[in-house]
Amino acid sequence: MFRIWPHWLGLSGITMASDGLSRLTKSLRTAAPFALAVCAVPSAPASAQSVRITIAPEPLDRALTSLARQSGFDIISTEPGLARIQARGVRGQMAPREALQRLLDGTGYRAVAIDARSYRVVRAPKTVGALIRRVAVRKHAEVAETGGDIVVTASKQGSTLLRFPGSALLIGGFAPGSLAARSVTMDDVARDTPVLQNTELGEGRNKIFIRGIADSSFNGPTQSTASLYFDEVPLGFAGPEPSLNLYDMKSVEVLEGPQGTLYGSGAIGGIIHLEPNPTDLAKTAASLSAGVTLTQGGAAGYDAAGMVNLPILKDRVGLRVVGYSERDGGYITDSMRRLGNINRADRIGGRASLVIAPGDGWSIELGALGQKIDAADGQYAETMSGPLERRSVLAQPYSSHIKLARGVVRKHWDSGLDLVSATGYVDLRTFDTFDASRTIGATGPTVYTTEQSDKLFVQETRLSRAVPDKIGWLVGLAFLEDRDVQARTLGMPNQTRDIIGVSNRTDSVSVFGEANWPVTERLTVTGGARVTAARTDGEPSVTPRSNSFVKGRATRRIDPTLALSWLVGPRLALFARVQSGYRTGGLAVASGVGRVQDFGSDSITVGEFGLRKQRTGATGLELTVAASYARWRDIQADLYTRRGQPYTSNIGNADIIGLEATGDWVPVRGLHANFAFLYTHNVVDGPLAQSSTKANRRLPETPAFAGNAGLSYRWTLRDASMLSIATSGRYVGRSVLGTGDFLDVSQGNYAVLDAQIAWHWHTFDVTLAGDNLTNATANRFSLGNPLILASRQQTTPLRPRNVRLGMSVAW
Secondary structure: OOOOOOOOOOOOOOOOOOOHHHHHHHHHOOOOOOOEEEEOOOOOOOOOOOEEEEEOOEEHHHHHHHHHHHHOOEEEEOOOOHHHOEEOOEEEEEOHHHHHHHHHOOOOEEEEEEEOOEEEEEEOOOOOOOOOOOOOOOEOOOOOOOOOOOEEHHHOOOEEHHHOOOOEEEEOOOOOOOOOOOOOEHHHHHHOOOOEEEOOOOOOOEOEEEOOOOOOOOOOOOEOOEEEEEOOEEOOOEOOEOOOEOOOEEEEEEEEOOOHHHHOOOOOOEEEEEEEOOOOOOOOEEEEEEEEEEEOOOOOEEEEEEEEEEEEEOOOEEEEEEEEEEEEOOOOEEOOOOEOOOOOEEEEEEEEEEEEEEEOOEEEEEEEEEEEEEEOOOOOEEOOOOOOEEOOOOOOOEEEEEEEEEEEEEEEOOOOEEEEEEEEEEEEEEEEEEEOOOOOOOOOOOEEEEEEEEEEEEEEEEEEEOOOOOOEEEEEEEEEEEEEEEEEEEEEOOEEEEEEEEEEEEEEEEEEEEEEEEOOOOEEEEEEEEEEEEEEEEEEOOOOOOOOOOOEEEEEEEEEEEEEEEEEEOOEEEEEEEEEEEEOOEEEEOOOOOOEEEEOOEEEEEEEEEEEEOOOOOOEEEEEEEEEEEEEEOOEEEEEOOOOOEEEEEOOEEEEEEEEEEEEEEOOOOEEEEEEEEEEEEEEEOOOHHHOOHHHOOOOOOOOEEEEEEEEEEEEOOOOOEEEEEEEEEEEEEEEOOOOOOOOOEEEEEEEEEEEEEEEEOOEEEEEEEEOOOOOOOEOOOOOOHHHHHHOOEEOEOOOOEEEEEEEEEO
16 A cells, blocks of 8 residues: 655655765766756845855766755756766856856756746757756755755646645655555555545546545546646546556646646646656666565455666667556455455556657657556445445446557747647546346346446647746647547346437637746746636437437636745745636436436635745754635536436535645654644535535535554665665545435544555665554445445445565666
8 A cells, every 4th residue: 555655765745765965976976867956955045146156176966966055046957967077166256047057068058947046957959958857856965855846847837846836745656666666556645645535436447536626426427526647648537537557657746726727627626647757868777566465364466567768869769668467356255156355456557658859959758558457346345244245146347448648749948938739649448337136126137337438639738938037927728629428238147238328528728828926036926817618519328208408518718826925934935826617517317217417517716825844954844734715616426316326417516624734754864754634624505415414414535534644764774775664544534425315324434554664775675564454444435336325235345454575676
């Protein structure tokens, strides 16, 4: 099970692994691409005013580190070979930007401004350029662990995290060779991140929500509230998230929503941005990872993954390929069919990225990915049978398939201008089978199947510019075409007949823009808007009994944003933001046999404010706190009737108050204590919600409180290897399955304890991790088969106590 471990295992909210300057300098001399992010803690605010600079002639990586320490500027680079370049010495009273220029003169590298206090060092246009990305690993010039800046790439303007005017969470620890490297998915991340909530129908058919913006526990035609992106391309429009394997992923960025200005419809809860590790054009690299998991009372599982990076034409063309296969051993027993461990699931997939860098600031990336999940049966139990047992007549397998193709063109000019043009196509399909033998009217073995197909084409082109002490801006044009098809069958096995389904086609064109105005050196105001014209056309699969529906509808929207960031100290910033978002409407199956009905658009407005504190040395506290208020109108929700049939409706309005925090305290070097929590109070107002008791008039899947805490320590042994131990616990409060008296079934209210020990030697790692050490048997999710939901007997139990032994190597 994935956790947000401390810095040395992965990003704890906002931090990547750190082994100190001595380790960094040593690794930089041999690694490519070179990754440097140094941030000094100045005694006075960094500015364009002259400061005293004293740098001796030394390798360029060390010189840049010294300059960052003396000037207070952030200097970031992902270029190979900086340690092999001898920089000239710089001495005297001068502006930091002038000192940086002097250091880089004649080296073949140049500085590109990110903001007034941050630069990235890239290869000069006259030299063959590697793929330029805004990548930053948090390091400090003098200490082993610290609170330097990283870049929030999902902001589309490359804002540093400290100055990002909103709630953001950056999670890492997926890279080959890291102590946390193993096969994890977004489901694992969501379970261990309080600001995220997810359903537990099964990997590949779950839904993820951000900060309590949850519409429904069920899959249907409504657009997702959280938009999931792989690099620059969304992974779908409607339906469940595909549960991609995150091996060799650089980071997962969560920008809490709405994010309508930059990302359009569907981002009302926020966006989740999966950032893959970039292709290295200079060095051949590879990695392997494998593990075996043993579950108490269940079947064994395994995972294996590998990566190969090949520079086909050094510094110009490179290929990176990732492949993986895993089995999740089952632990549910079906006493009626006399079968054990029925909920086995297999996942296989891979991805590839070809990068071409023709020079002069241009880069072209062509990529593809594919993944297939096949599960032998559902993972639910029934309380009348036992905590890990159920009774069913037929097996209930499901599968999820995704294919993605993408192309991204980037161009950078010396003036600070950046062009990004991304095109993508996604084909996501899910297949579900449910045992309908116990439903009203069934006379024998009966099977009910659903198939959802979502085909999405997107194209976005944007132009941006960031210049120190001047207004930074971004403008873009986006086009989206999505076709979502819902098909259903019912009947005896091998003799099923089609029943009514629907298809929705959405076309959308948007123009958007955003600007950052540095009012003062410390205060920055951000404003922007997105103008969207969209149309959705729906069509039933068979002639419905009633024609009282509208096949097509148009939507016109303007979604503004206004935000500010105020730097009140060297590593302390306040932020505030107001933003809106929406989802398109469409056509859905209605309550009753052979009927369809329309559901309208919904919209949300959110205001938030908070503070972000980063460490100024090796020890101390790093903290982010934020409070928010959301007003959600005409909520779309996919629901079920008491007979187990799906329908979609606008159920009313909701007010949501949220308070969240993440923190990491380092009292002494090597010892980390971290925590995160989310408190939400929400009330749903509408006829359906009013059928429940007042205490249950809540949004689904949103406990009032969820939190986690961890403690870890690491130390270096005599042979230069490293040993680490860590323990963590998480608590998920009570939530309800859905809105209304039929769906106000309780779930959650459990705690889980995990632990891990790891040994690292050069590029070889061994980990032993134990999950659910107390063998808790609580109910995660009160659904497995919607056709017998009225019995209120369904539970999704926690996986019993399990242990994984894993090994990884990278070279």
